[in-house]
Each structure stands twice: as structure tokens, then as C-alpha cells.
Amino acid sequence: MNYKAILQYDGTRYRGWQVQGNTDNTIQGKIETLLTRMAGEPVEVNGSGRTDAGVHAAGQVISFRCQTDRTPEDICAYMNQYLPEDICVLSVEEAAPRFHARLNAVRKTYVYRIWNAPVRPVFERKYMTWIEQPLDVDAMRRAAELLCGTHDYRAFCSLKKFKKSTVRTVEEVNIEHLGKEIRISYTGDGFLYHMVRILTGTLVEVGEGARKPEDMSTILMSMDRANAGKLMPPEGLTLECVEYEDNLKK
Amino acid sequence: MNYKAILQYDGTRYRGWQVQGNTDNTIQGKIETLLTRMAGEPVEVNGSGRTDAGVHAAGQVISFRCQTDRTPEDICAYMNQYLPEDICVLSVEEAAPRFHARLNAVRKTYVYRIWNAPVRPVFERKYMTWIEQPLDVDAMRRAAELLCGTHDYRAFCSLKKFKKSTVRTVEEVNIEHLGKEIRISYTGDGFLYHMVRILTGTLVEVGEGARKPEDMSTILMSMDRANAGKLMPPEGLTLECVEYEDNLKK
8 A cells, every 4th residue: 555644843853854874863764664663564755855954844745655454544643652752743644556755746835934033042943043133024025036936946056966957946935024033935846955945045145135136036047056145054944845736645 | 230131941951940959950040150150249040930840931030139340231142142042031121229020020921832633743842731632622711710810729739838828819811722722821910839730730621521610619719739630741831921010110
């Protein structure tokens, strides 16, 4: 049977989503170890995408195949019973035989949270990046509009060599100012390596007055990483949700 | 000079507010050590009240006397520079000579947060108590009304011997249902030892159907701890704010 599950995790103490060699301090590693123990046979887990070390997920989607007599609800309960307190499973359901969490994802939303206040955050310190200087949110919104659309985003990617297309469609960049929090949501069909954190760093530099909103188009067209802003730290970033074509939901 | 300051802290890794013997793992201990170092002479800090081990504060108020050439803003910046990431100072101001954070407090608000959902909280796990079974919030609200007023609250106190009055005025118990969170705010002129956590435990038992709202009056009148509900764990509790008479604010 093929399954789809939705996970949440606090990425603070992990080396990211993807299994890396022998070090098992990854979310994928934790999940695969657990499902392998449950099924009594090796289970491979596919995530909708990798999240970097320190990045969180409120709605990471995974798919995996395994043979078990348990119902999806039982699998979910089993996983939550043994997972550490910083990872949980929101739901498990049977999926169409060809469903694959990464290959079939059509839309993802990431949220970058900034604590913009003179005093650092205490309760949200693991989920927000602190910026003391007041940011010009209106200027950031004007810049964000220019970053949307279908473009080659390689200027906003940390990789230096590209084997695959670096063209992506960013449908929306929404910036909310909620008290001391500035919350930037990015929705698109996919994001390059470090892309959300570099887009955010560039928007922050606009908010600081160091760049103008209209510079965004020039940066995009330059296709040169050196022209974009800084890479923001991972703790402010959360993978919010992943969407699939309706006919693959089940 | 006499000062008033407002603090926030994540109480997770502390043994509570109050200095206890040699063990310095208390919030008061951290603050006194820091101010003593800053002033070059012993500084004694008075909090508006003790918070227990594991309890948080979003607006703990303190007062302290010290001689320094620094402005209140400089004291605030100095403290935030050296405090650990789970404690911060929101503000420091000069206070009236007779201002005392505990003796002059006229109103306090505590918030108890419950995560009421089938799956445990990941991001809010250190600030909420998880209750899986759906609670009847309407019944809890009816019970909460009966707990307000001016009463002898010793049935809701963990102490067994009382030297001082156990009469308090609870002005309001407000229960909000915000998605998966049930947020109970208590406002009153003061609270006995463990009182907010026992009131919450009793309300939770009403929400579970194990007690009726109208039992609250009987419990209050019995003045017997054995008749009230369980003591809730500390991590769900936050001291939200402390109010003073206007003429003592400065």
C-alpha cells in the first residue's frame, strides 16, 4: 500500500530533512527508522522537498510504501507514540498507487517570520529571526510584487552550477505586519536551493533602505547571485503546506 | 534611585522566580547577579510575585534600588546584552521612591493555555498543556463565572497552613477558544500558591464532564483542597501582566 502523511517539526535540533550518510540526526532518518521498525521491513520515505538544517515544517508531506495490517489511523497513532516531542504526524491516509510526495507536488507555501522590535523575542525565539531596526514594510511589498511571476531565479540560488532548469513560478509573496512580527509567505510551484532565504534577505535590505524596490527586476535579470541580498538564517523559515493535483489526493 | 522594569521569560529551564539557597538557577538570581555586576554593589530585586518552576512570564514587574550613572535605557540595554536568550527586559524606568513591585501591585493577569486536539503541539509544546479529549468550553465558562468574586479561595491552594488571609478577589475568568487552543485568562487582586493551576484543573474536569459547573460554589464554600480539581502542570501558565495604582507608575 502507498501512503501519504503530513508532518510537523521544529527543525532546531536537526541537520535538516534529508538523510546524510551515517549521521541519523535528520527528520527523514527518524521517520524511516520508525516505519521500518513498525513494518518489519525497510521503508523508504519521500518528502515533498528537503528542508535545510534548522528549518521548520508545519505541513511537510511525505509518501511511503509499506505492508502492514494497521489502518492509516493506527499508523498515525504508532508514529506519534514513538516520535520525539519536536516531530508529529498530523494525518496518514492511503494514497493512489502512483502518488509521490515530491514528484507530484504542484504548489508549496513557505513562511519566513521576522521579529521586528527593539527587544529580541523570548517565546518565539526559535521560530523567528530578530531584526532590531524598523523595516519599511510598504517598500518590501512593492519589491515583493516585482519578484512574482515566471522567471529564471538563479540570482536567488546558492548553487553555482545548474544541471536542471532554474525557472520557477512564484504566484504570490504576501507580507503581513502583525504587531512586532513581519510574516512573509511565498507560494509557488517550487523553490531553488536557499531561494526563499535569499529572497527574504533581499526584501529585508529593501526594508532597511539599502536597496530600492525597483532593483528587484535588475537582480532577477542579472542571473547573478552576487547581485541579490544576504542569505537569511534558517530558524525564521517554515514549510507551511504542499498542494497536489486533486486526482492524486487519494 | 528606585527603578521599575518589565521582564519576559521562558520558565522552562528555571527553578522558578525566587532565589533558593545556593542554587542560582532562578530568574531572580540571574537578574540580581547581573545588576550587582553592573552597579558594583549588591542589588536586591523584588518581583511582583513568585512564579513556580516551569512557569513563564510575558510581563513580570520588578523593582530595585541602585546607584548608577546609566540612564534607564542604558540599564535595559545592558541587561539584554548579558541575559540568556530565554529572559529579556522590555523596559526600565525610574520609579517613585516608595514603589515596590510586590507590595504595590493591585491587579494581576495570568493566562493558562491548553492545546486541545488529537495530536500534541509541536511549536507551542513548551507553552501549552496538551489535552487530547475535546473539552466542553461552554460548561467551563459557566463554571468560571461561579469562581469569580470575592471569596476565601483556600480550597484552591496547595498550602495546608494559612498565616495570612486567603480571601482574594477574582474579577474575571475569560475563556477563549482559538482553533486548537483554549486560553483561560484570570484577572484578580492576587492569587494563592498554586491557585491558578488548581482553578484550571477544576475547570478542565468540568470540561471533561467529570464535574458540573454548579459544583464550583460548593467547592469554594467547603474550603477544602481535597474537593477541588487536579493541579495542572506549570508549562501552560504565563504571568501576563501586573498593574499598579496610577500614582505609583512613576
